[in-house]
Ligand SMILES: *[C@@H]1O[C@H](CO)[C@@H](O)[C@H](O)[C@H]1NC(C)=O
């Protein structure tokens with residue numbers, strides 16, 4: 001069906017008549033005179049051409065020269081119609097700004113030291129862990145958890161599989177993923193363009209990075225701004241959504257190395273060495289809010305022994321007898337976000353740098369997170385109290401993405417340490433999903449986004465590749481690649497899931513004429529089935545399908561991946577801002593034309609009193625019924641565009657990515673970074689003041705790599721975690737690509753005591769203690785009010801906190 005039917009409109013007026021008609025005379029005489037002069041000169045010029053030109057030049061129709069075209073009116077109609085056209089598959093040239101226009105003044109070398117950084121005075125350390133227990137024995141009982149659900153027999157009898165060897169001895173050679181660069185080299189012209197664009201991406205990254213350093217790395221005001229996970233790009237204040245460990249710093253480590261910003265990487269090392277994983281926004285889950293001085297001093301009087309704090313096991317696993325009954329209760333660790341941002345960031349940084357400090361921290365954090373797998377089902381807790389003494393936690397309803405996506409990180413940790421404990425935690429969970437959860441699912445082998453981990457009967461509900469489910473499917477194919485196909489388990493789980501999804505969740509959007517656009521939708525079962533939605537989060541699936549198509553020789557998946565990525569791209573290209581909405585609902589393809597299309601009256605451009613009728617697909621963007629117009633700096637479409645380029649070598653993907661990138665920087669740049677926005681359907685959307693750490697970890701990284709040489713972090717050498725942290729394949733040695741060559745000062749740097757707490761963490765701790773003291777004064781021991789404000793008594797990990805968790809909305 002044609003989307004434009006011209007119904008009315010006077011076709012005769014031309015440039016001449018419109019100029020001559022009285023109502024349209026220019027009001028200024030000077031302007032009229034100038035136009036006459038221009039017209040006169042133009043006529044002379046063409047008269048001259050007429051006389052001198054060879055005959056074939058005289059067929060002027062073949063040139064589109066506006067001021068002699070007889071049908072200016074037609075051109076205006078076309079221009080009007082173009083406003084209702086669908087966005088093109090490929091950007092118009094004017095949508096590809098020159099790289100030199102993007103943040104030309106940002107310098108990428110010799111960046112200033114974090115401006116506001118303050119050192120925590122070491123004499124205050126004692127105050128963090130002051131002497132003497134409060135006499136509140138009756139108030140604090142340790143969590144004695146009696147789980148209502150017995151451990152599942154499958155978990156009780158589970159055995160670690162024989163195919164896994166941390167040295168990778170039975171890995172197979174897998175098919176090549178990237179296109180063959182040596183057979184199809186990139187032209188030198190394209191290389192030059194790529195280099196310019198790559199540098200522009202780097203400048204935009206450095207701009208945001210330096211803003212983070214200036215406004216969030218340290219602190220301005222001890223009483224208010226002791227936060228350093230992220231910086232708010234509009235108000236320039238720091239925030240702590242991820243436990244206060246400096247999420248942006250850890251998430252950015254490999255981006256810094258990939259962009260050749262080694263001094264910045266070295267700047268981060270002290271921070272990452274000092275993070276105290278036991279402090280969560282100032283609360284201490286391991287040692288209590290008041291520590292017993294004798295416990296802490298090793299008999300050396302009041303001197304606080306920081307070294308002891310480096311031995312995590314001592315506290316987490318072997319403290320049955322020493323743990324104080326008044327431990328600060330119940331600080332919940334957000335497993336999934338901690339896993340993908342922090343643990344993934346550390347492991348990726350280790351694989352790029354070979355830096356042993358990073359590995360030490362990764363091992364420590366891996367041990368902490370590993371405790372979260374002690375559940376009746378072996379599925380990791382969404383949130384848990386890592387300091388709890390219970391033997392195991394109870395985790396009820398879980399999200400598929402949260403329980404099914406730590407296997408890459410933990411498997412790699414086992415590969416590099418030789419300790420298979422990490423791998424086992426993740427593998428047991430996957431085996432449970434395969435053997436217990438999937439058989440219970442109504443739409444097996446798909447698994448609902450949320451389900452009860454203690455499988456009683458059937459599981460069903462809402463199925464999707466988007467939020468709450470996404471990275472489970474992604475990690476099936478990526479785990480296959482990481483273990484070099486040492487077992488067929490992951491390939492087979494993946495292939496069967498994709499086949500089923502194709503049958504149920506893939507939908508061609510047939511009302512876009514002449515285009516192969518499709519969505520990977522949610523699916524309700526039981527219920528109304530396909531929801532025809534498209535979440536930005538789901539857009540990673542284009543890359544996943546492409547990767548799987550190469551690794552498992554499934555050519556149709558590349559066709560779907562290409563069409564799906566194009567659809568995600570199309571959505572962004574279709575909005576006034578050029579940015580992709582967070583989520584849209586498309587029309588159901590079975591609707592009749594009268595529902596899908598509408599006739600609208602359009603005033604012809606530059607001709608106020610004339611109009612035409614245009615028949616167009618309904619919705620803004622066209623084809624959508626319902627839109628969540630936010631854009632949060634998400635990377636998923638950029639990620640799939642990057643995969644499509646690396647798989648096919650087709651430079652049109654680079655141009656698409658460049659349009660996306662320049663729209664993003666153009667519309668979202670704020671005074672302290674690149675902001676989220678409220679509604680992408682507005683030409684200048686309002687900034688909503690958020691810059692998630694994944695902007696640094698993923699969005700900038702994918703745009704940079706899209707324009708870098710395909711040899712840099714090749715998809716045949718690395719597999720990306722769901723947070724875009726690159727992990728080395730085929731058990732190669734970390735640092736194999738020499739992206740970090742330690743400077744002389746880095747080798748001798750004084751990094752402080754490992755795990756002793758960053759300055760911001762220690763300040764936050766001090767502030768927290770002051771708050772608790774104040775509360776204690778207000779509410780005497782024994783009263784219910786005591787320890788309020790987030791420090792309430794433990795619920796022993798028995799239930800998951802309410803759905804209002806910030807992490808529910810975070811990237812999955
Ligand atoms: C969608 O369209 C593609 C290309 O035309 C085709 O290969 C595929 O089978 C279609 N899928 C469905 C579910 O109709």
Ligand SMILES: *[C@@H]1O[C@H](CO)[C@@H](O)[C@H](O)[C@H]1NC(C)=O
Pocket residue numbers: 005593594597598599615
């Ligand atoms: C739009 O106008 C055309 C031509 O008059 C007509 O055939 C069609 O039914 C109209 N469509 C709608 C949705 O009103």
